Amino acid sequence: MVAGINMKALEDFCDKHIKSFVCWDLVIFFFDNKEGLEGDADALAAAIGRNPEEVTRHIEDLVESGLLVRSGDRYVLTEDVEQRHSVEEFVRAVDDRSQRLALLTLLLKKGIR
Amino acid sequence: MQALEETIISRRAVRKFKKDPVPPELLEQVFELARWMPVIDAFHSWQYYVVSGKKRDEAMDIISRNTIHLRDLLENMDEANKEKALHFYPDLGGAPVIVFQTIPKIESEWQRKYAQALAGMSMYLFMLGVHRAGLASCGVTLAPWIEEKLMEQFGIEDSEVVFALAIGYADEEPKTPKKSPERVTYL
Numbered sequence: 001m002v003a004g005i006n007m008k009a010l011e012d013f014c015d016k017h018i019k020s021f022v023c024w025d026l027v028i029f030f031f032d033n034k035e036g037l038e039g040d041a042d043a044l045a046a047a048i049g050r051n052p053e054e055v056t057r058h059i060e061d062l063v064e065s066g067l068l069v070r071s072g073d074r075y076v077l078t079e080d081v082e083q084r085h086s087v088e089e090f091v092r093a094v095d096d097r098s099q100r101l102a103l104l105t106l107l108l109k110k111g112i113r
Numbered sequence: 114m115q116a117l118e119e120t121i122i123s124r125r126a127v128r129k130f131k132k133d134p135v136p137p138e139l140l141e142q143v144f145e146l147a148r149w150m151p152v153i154d155a156f157h158s159w160q161y162y163v164v165s166g167k168k169r170d171e172a173m174d175i176i177s178r179n180t181i182h183l184r185d186l187l188e189n190m191d192e193a194n195k196e197k198a199l200h201f202y203p204d205l206g207g208a209p210v211i212v213f214q215t216i217p218k219i220e221s222e223w224q225r226k227y228a229q230a231l232a233g234m235s236m237y238l239f240m241l242g243v244h245r246a247g248l249a250s251c252g253v254t255l256a257p258w259i260e261e262k263l264m265e266q267f268g269i270e271d272s273e274v275v276f277a278l279a280i281g282y283a284d285e286e287p288k289t290p291k292k293s294p295e296r297v298t299y300l
Contacts, residue, residue: 021180021187028178029258049181049256094178101203108195113187 010093011106013086017065020112022050022058024094027067031091036074044075120245125290127249128201130208130281135165135248140210140280143242150235159232159275161239162213162267172211173204175263176277179256205253208279212239213263215272232275240278249283252276 018024025048030036037043041056048055059075062068067083068075077087093099140163150157164172176182182205186198200206216232219225243250255263260274 021183025179025181025256029256032178032262033258047256047258048179049254049259095174097174097177097203100177101199104199104202108198 006089007102009086010089010103013090014103014107014110017062017067018090018107018112019061020054020058021107022048022054023062024107025050026055026058026062027087028091028094030068030075030077031087034077036071036076038074120241124241124244125249125287126251127281127283127285127287128197128206128251128279129283129285130206130249130279131284132207132209133282135210135281139246139248143239143246143248146242146245147235147239150231150238152231152234156227156231158216158219158228159235160215160272162215162269163210164213164267165210168267169209169211171266172213172263175266176205176211176253176255176259177202178262179259181256181259182254184254201251205279206251206281207284208251208281210280211253212278212280213274214239214276214278215264215269215274218271218273229275236276236278243278243280247282248280250278250280253279 017027026044029044029048037047041052041059044059045052045055059068063070063075066080067078067087069078077084093103144161147161180187180202183198183202186194186201205211214232214236216225216228219228240250240252255274255277263274264270264272
């Protein structure tokens with residue numbers, strides 16, 4: 001377990017933002033690529049290895065839940081400090097082997113695909 | 114010929130591995146077989162990278178940031194696949210070795226397509242060799258941005274990953290999958 005990770009907060013984060021494993025992949029991608037990616041959903045889909053239709057749908061989910069914002073010709077992570085902190089906690093959990101297993105178990109139990 | 118047919122038909126994608134390390138000489142035998150890929154040297158552009166130990170952990174942690182390699186399990190999410198996903202995802206089923214196959218970055222679309230096709234054929238020979246050597250493997254789908262991160266991590270420049278394979282001794286016996294007939298049109 002990673003010290004200092006609040007599992008309840010992580011569960012709340014997943015309930016609110018991680019509606020699918022495409023959302024998971026998008027959140028990690030935007031965390032690692034803070035400047036976003038120029039282009040539309042096709043470019044993003046090509047980067048994360050998914051098809052454009054599902055990426056379009058799930059980007060909109062993340063915009064609606066307040067994690068992503070449109071900035072000019074690209075999507076980027078929100079500047080909101082609290083949201084950013086919750087993304088950091090999610091990424092920290094994914095980067096830890098036991099925590100990512102716990103996360104996967106949690107999401108599979110919820111029926112996330 | 115029967116031995117070849119048996120090797121081809123009995124190979125399975127294994128997603129749960131024993132902790133036992135893979136002896137380097139066994140892998141050398143497999144590369145020796147892959148060397149017989151039917152292609153002239155001028156078209157031999159692919160390169161294999163073998164990672165184990167600490168570097169394998171580094172690679173695995175990068176790969177596991179993305180979930181694309183679970184896609185086929187998640188698409189048919191019954192209890193058995195859930196179990197498999199949970200075993201495989203955190204550390205690629207405990208595979209002690211990951212092999213990456215790369216080709217150089219190529220501008221020309223047709224040359225790139227050709228290089229990828231030949232590399233894929235070589236990788237299939239390699240996979241059969243792994244199976245014949247008593248080892249097991251599972252292809253690992255990588256998102257392109259994850260491929261780039263891996264290349265960066267290992268200081269490999271001007272290359273793209275064509276294929277990644279988790280390798281080790283099997284700790285499960287996957288069922289025989291249903292296989293659709295080949296799509297063939299006789300003209």
